[in-house]
Amino acid sequence: MSALALIFRQPALRLIFLALLLLGAHNASVYPYQSLIAIERIGLSEPAFALVLVLASITAVSASVLLGILGDQRGHRRRIALLATLSSLIGLLLMLMFPGKLSLILCHGILLPIASSLYGQLFALARLVTPDSLTRDPVQAGLRSAMSLSFLAMLVFWTFGFSAQIDVMAIYVSAGMASFGLVVLIYFSWPRDGATEWADQRSGLNFRQAFKEIAHPSILLRLLLLGAISASGILYMVLVSLVFDASAVRDASDVALYVGLVAGWEVPCLLLLPRLVSRVRRATLLAVGSAVYTLHLLAMPILADTPWIWAMTLVAGIGGTALISLPISYYQDLMHNRPGTAGAMLALQKLVSDVLGAAAFAIGMTMGGYETVAILGSVLAVLGGAGLLWVDRRHT
Structure with a gap:
């Protein structure tokens, strides 16, 4: 609660909290349903959708790394954040006005991935505001809980919305409203360069040096291992709507409920996690979290038709908390005094996890089906967690 009190007292942290609330609503509207819309409504084949995921990863990492380095070089973090939010708004408007394969590729393959750089920029700002490592972990966990909270609220809304027979394409309306809110919030409330209480030290590195x-x-190896761990989360978002759609007893409202419950369990876990971070290494927590998370991934295609599937939301919430919260502080420690670049590492990690996830999806669907995809994703995550423990074995 002290971390939340600090967040609400500090204007910049309050801005980040509100922005993550809107970002969570945006993500909850779009990502659980993108595979269903792309394959079932727009008509892309499963391999073609896998290529869209790869394109999205390449775009996201290119934008995030370039903008992250540029932010460390010159500042202009407010302009960068505005660019990201405007990209999201334009992409969502395309899907609303001209739904089709081209719009889907532009929106989900290019514009939304550019917009995803906002996440790293928000935590770069949080790192500048809270340089003290004792307060950084609790504050960042509190900030991240805002995203899970709104994620849950939006999915509860869509649970009832889909039960009332609202068309699935309406998710672009709620996502567009969240994006518009982000544009307004960042334009009026993001701290302007040179007018902050903290120093935003320039990196002094050109692009080649950066x-x-x-x-x-040492950084690339850890990036690959964290990407392997996170591939399980990518596959979860791809599989959940497809598995439930293929079920005889589930529908789109169950997708919203399942993903919302997972996000709901993440909120208290995020607030409790800083107590563990002060006692246990981040690498250990990430390895344990990845192992726990794989249990729900494996269970999803097996238990989808049974009531036991809802118990897996708690398992996913506990395991997923480490996966969504710890990498940013892990990278900030690796890239000391480079908050923008550390934030961009999340996009690089997502590139690795998206490519690995897309490969696991394509191979798994060719060899067997959704169960095989889940097994491949779980193997990747467990190997990544074990590898991270090994490379960090001498770190305290």
Whole structure:
């Protein structure tokens, strides 16, 4: 509660909290249903949708890394955040006005991935506001809980909405409203350069030097391992709507309820996590979290028709908390005094996890089906967690 009190007292942290509330509503509207819309409504094949995921990853990582480095070089973080939110708004309007394959590729493959750089920029700002490591973990966990809270609220809304026979394409309306809110919030409330209480020290690195820093073997190895861990989360978002759609007893409202319950369990877990971080290494928590998370991924295609599927939401919430909260502070420690670049590492991680997830999806669907995809994703996550424990074995 002290972390939440600090968030609401500090204007910049309050801005981040509100922005993450809107971002959670945006993500909850779009991502649980993108595979269903792309394959079932727009008519993309499963391999073609996998290529859209790869395109999205390449776009996201390119935008996030370039904008993150640029932010560390020159500042202009408010302009970068505005660019991201406007990209989201334009992409969603395309899907509303001209639904089709081209709009879907532009929206989900290019514009929304550019917009995803906002997440790293928000936590770069949080790092500048809270440089003290003792307060950083509780504050960042409190901020991240805002995103899970709104994620839950929006999915509860869509649970009732789909039960009332609202068309699934209406998700672009709620996502568009959230994006418009982000544009307004960032335009009026983001701190302007040179007018802050904290120092935003410039990196002094050109692009070549910044890329060389990112490409250091010790950083790249950890990036690959964290990407393997996160691939399970990517596959969860891809599989959940497809598995429930294929079920004889589930529908779109069950997708919203399931994903919403997972997000709901994440909120208290996020607020409790800083107590563990002060006692247990981040690498250990990430490895344990990935192992727990795989249990729900494996169970989803097996238990989808049974009441036991709802028990898996608690398992997913506990395991997923480490996966969504700890990487940002892990990268901030690796990339000291480079908050923008550390935030961009999340996009690089997502590139790795998206490529691995897309490969697991394509191979799994070719070899068997949704169960095989879940098994491949679980193997990747467990290997990534074990590898991270090994490379960080001498770190305290």
